[in-house]
Amino acid sequence: EDQVTQSPEALRLQEGESSSLNCSYTVSGLRGLFWYRQDPGKGPEFLFTLYSAGEEKEKERLKATLTKKESFLHITAPKPEDSATYLCAGGATNKLIFGTGTLLAVQP
Amino acid sequence: DGGITQSPKYLFRKEGQNVTLSCEQNLNHDAMYWYRQDPGQGLRLIYYSQIVNDFQKGDIAEGYSVSREKKESFPLTVTSAQKNPTAFYLCASSLQLLAELSYEQYFGPGTRLTVT
Numbered sequence: 603e604d605q606v607t608q609s610p611e612a613l614r615l616q617e618g619e620s621s622s623l624n625c626s627y628t629v630s631g632l633r634g635l636f637w638y639r640q641d642p643g644k645g646p647e648f649l650f651t652l653y654s655a656g657e658e659k660e661k662e663r664l665k666a667t668l669t670k671k672e673s674f675l676h677i678t679a680p681k682p683e684d685s686a687t688y689l690c691a692g693g694a695t696n697k698l699i700f701g702t703g704t705l706l707a708v709q710p
Numbered sequence: 711d712g713g714i715t716q717s718p719k720y721l722f723r724k725e726g727q728n729v730t731l732s733c734e735q736n737l738n739h740d741a742m743y744w745y746r747q748d749p750g751q752g753l754r755l756i757y758y759s760q761i762v763n764d765f766q767k768g769d770i771a772e773g774y775s776v777s778r779e780k781k782e783s784f785p786l787t788v789t790s791a792q793k794n795p796t797a798f799y800l801c802a803s804s805l806q807l808l809a810e811l812s813y814e815q816y817f818g819p820g821t822r823l824t825v826t
Binding site: 606633634636638643644645646647648651653689691693694696697698699700701702703 | 714716753766768769807808810812817818819822
């Protein structure tokens with residue numbers, strides 16, 4: 603069965619303390635790996651798409667990487683405004699399979 | 711600005727009533743989707759549509775219905791047959807829906823439905 607698992611469930615960081623979020627996937631014939639940011643009560647905001655193992659993409663303090671079994675979202679020197687839930691999704695036939703997310707809190 | 715709109719933001723209904731959630735996009739996307747989000751669970755796919763006048767059931771379609779009469783619009787009806795309708799509903803769209811490649815999906819702001 604296709605599955606996406608994110609860890610940790612929650613992460614608390616001090617401002618400037620870099621860390622990584624993990625997304626492990628078992629999706630048959632993965633058709634893309636997607637990262638989203640979701641603020642409370644709002645729809646997910648698209649961040650990155652990765653299609654091939656070894657691929658990396660960056661946006662401001664965020665960098666996403668992909669291997670054959672997992673993806674990482676690296677957060678460098680986070681700020682309080684980076685606090686949100688980060689969702690990972692694997693592309694399967696005709697749909698995306700979402701993980702349950704990592705709730706990130708960055709304290710000043 | 712291009713984007714996806716959902717209305718209303720909050721919706722309250724009595725048990726046994728059908729309710730329709732609106733979703734409109736002006737991104738010129740072919741594919742549209744409906745998800746529900748519950749605390750502690752990932753987004754779950756209800757229905758999706760690749761083109762006008764065509765739609766397919768997702769993983770949790772029971773108790774829901776959709777229509778796709780226009781490219782821009784994909785309304786979702788939550789019927790009285792849905793046993794646990796209280797949830798946060800999200801509409802999304804993507805450029806296309808291909809078998810061999812997934813495109814990123816863009817989401818609307820969501821509708822929070824409460825049924826009592």
